[in-house]
Structures are given as C-alpha cells and as structure tokens.
Amino acid sequence: MKNISKYLIALLSIITFSCTDSVMDREEVTAGSPPVLAVPTSGLTIVLDKTKPNDLVSTMVWSYASYSGTNTVVNYTIEFAKAGTNFAKPVVIASSLEKFKKFTVSELNTAALDAGFLPFVESAIDVRVKSTVGTTGSIAQTSNSFTIKLTPYPAWPDWGIIGSATPTGWDSDTNLDYDLSTKTYSITLNMVVGEYKFRLDDAWSTNFGDNDNNGTLDAGGANIPITVAGSYRLVIDFNGKTYRITKL
Known part of the structure; x- marks a missing residue:
C-alpha cells in the first residue's frame, strides 16, 4: 500500500511539473502591427437605394494585423x-475573420441606422478597422481611418394614425415618428372628440384598434375613442402590441 501511495505521489509530481513547465514555456501574445484600411478611401459618396436591398454596394478591405x-x-x-x-x-457595424467585408445595400443601411445616422440625410462617417485576439477580445489594434459620405433610407414600417379625432379625419393618415433606440413610434398632436386607429402603409390591410380600450392593440380592433379635446402624446410599440396616450 505504501508503495502504491509513493507511486501516485511521484506521478502527480511529474504531471504538475509538466503542466507548470508548459505554461511557463508558452510565449506571451503581444501586439505587432495594426491592420491598414485600404478601401473605402475618403471621398466615397453613397446614396442607398431602397429598391435594391440585395445589391452589393461596397467592400471594405484591409491588411492583416500582426501579433x-x-x-x-x-x-x-x-x-x-x-x-x-x-x-x-x-x-x-460588422465583424470578420478575413481581411475584407462585403456589404449589400440593406446591410450597409442597417449599419448606418444602428450607428445613429438619420435617413434621407447625407452624413459624414469615419470608418476604421479594429483587430483583437483570443476569445476575450484583448490586445486591440486600430487601423487608419477614412471619411465617407452616406445617405441611408428608413428601414422601418410606415405606421400612421387616422380617424375623426385626428387633424385629417378619416381621409388620410398622419405619419408616426420612429425611435431607433426604443423601437417605438410616437406623435404629439391636437385631437378632437372622436375616434382613431393605427394603420400600416396608408392602407387598411393591416390596422390596429383597441377592443377593450385598455392600451393593448388588437389587429383590426375597435376604434379608440377620444372623449376630451386637447393636445395628446402617443407612444406605440407595435412589436409588443401596446400603446400609451397622455393628455398634455
């Protein structure tokens, strides 16, 4: 029994020494040279076309970073x-294990909107590439940068409010404003005693009302009443099917 115990202790010592030696021999990773962005260069102007979402619009190319x-x-x-x-x-806006990234019209438009650049507005945007190593994303190196001009388009559904309580009655919609950060729609407007609903793309094929008048949207639901005229603030979450109306 004593011999077996001695053997196990010796074996454990060898394993421990080998593991320690392996860790000590491992060379530390250090930064070498950063990636160099080659394309696109400054002066590029892009107006994104909503009717061609799948077209290739740009390819960003850089050199490999060294470590x-x-x-x-x-x-x-x-x-x-x-x-x-x-x-x-x-x-x-994107990631890659290669030294290039291709963008379709739709992808670049989403990237611009997510970065906070407004639709229908030409924005000057600085672009660069950052390299990191390992699963923790450490030892960052950043490339040079270029400035491009980009005009995105709205990439969210066109919801509006309509009804006898709204300024344009049942004849036409009043468009709602979209908030990229909260993914909600909103509007502040003067309303009169009457009713209203929400509809998509100025058509009745997709519309929401509120059957119980409780702040929950129902597809094709009942008209929502306004019983007191005045200025109102509405915030609508079409994903969560809820809305909030506040008299100002």
Whole structure:
C-alpha cells in the first residue's frame, strides 16, 4: 500500500511539473502591427437605394494585423463614428475573420441606422478597422481611418394614425415618428372628440384598434375613442402590441 501511495505521489509530481513547465514555456501574445484600411478611401459618396436591398454596394478591405507569440485567432471589427469625433463613441457595424467585408445595400443601411445616422440625410462617417485576439477580445489594434459620405433610407414600417379625432379625419393618415433606440413610434398632436386607429402603409390591410380600450392593440380592433379635446402624446410599440396616450 505504501508503495502504491509513493507511486501516485511521484506521478502527480511529474504531471504538475509538466503542466507548470508548459505554461511557463508558452510565449506571451503581444501586439505587432495594426491592420491598414485600404478601401473605402475618403471621398466615397453613397446614396442607398431602397429598391435594391440585395445589391452589393461596397467592400471594405484591409491588411492583416500582426501579433507575436502563440498563434491565436485574430478578430476584426469595422467601426463607424461621426466624422471629426476621433471615434469618441464608435459603433461596431460588422465583424470578420478575413481581411475584407462585403456589404449589400440593406446591410450597409442597417449599419448606418444602428450607428445613429438619420435617413434621407447625407452624413459624414469615419470608418476604421479594429483587430483583437483570443476569445476575450484583448490586445486591440486600430487601423487608419477614412471619411465617407452616406445617405441611408428608413428601414422601418410606415405606421400612421387616422380617424375623426385626428387633424385629417378619416381621409388620410398622419405619419408616426420612429425611435431607433426604443423601437417605438410616437406623435404629439391636437385631437378632437372622436375616434382613431393605427394603420400600416396608408392602407387598411393591416390596422390596429383597441377592443377593450385598455392600451393593448388588437389587429383590426375597435376604434379608440377620444372623449376630451386637447393636445395628446402617443407612444406605440407595435412589436409588443401596446400603446400609451397622455393628455398634455
């Protein structure tokens, strides 16, 4: 029994020494040279066309970053920032393990909107590439940057409010404003005693009312009443099928 115990202790010592030695021999990963963004260059102007969402509109190309030490996967992220802000608030719009990233019209439009750039407005955008290594995304290296001009289009459904309580009655919709950060629609308007509903794309094929007048939207539901005239603020969540109306 004593011999077996001695054997186990010796074996454990060998394993421990081997593992420690392996860790000590592992070379630390350090930054070498950052990626270099080659395309697109400054001066590129893009007006995105909503009717061609699947068309290839741009390809961003850069050189591989270098790192010394144990081989590891290098991850690349593409960042957008408002031009002239020195990337104080960068937004990651895409990632890649390669040294390029292709964008369709729809993908680039979504990237611009998610980064906070307004539809139908030409925005000057600084773009760069950042490299990191490992699963924790450490040891970052950033590329040079270029400034492009980009005009996105709205990529959310066109909801409106309509009814006898609204300024245009049942004849036409009043468009609702969309908030990218909250994914909700809203509007402030003067309303009279009457009724209203919400509908999509100025048509009755998709519309919402409220059968119980309890703030829950019902597809094709009952008209929502306004019993006191005045200025109202409405906030609508069509994903959650709820709305909130407040008299100001």
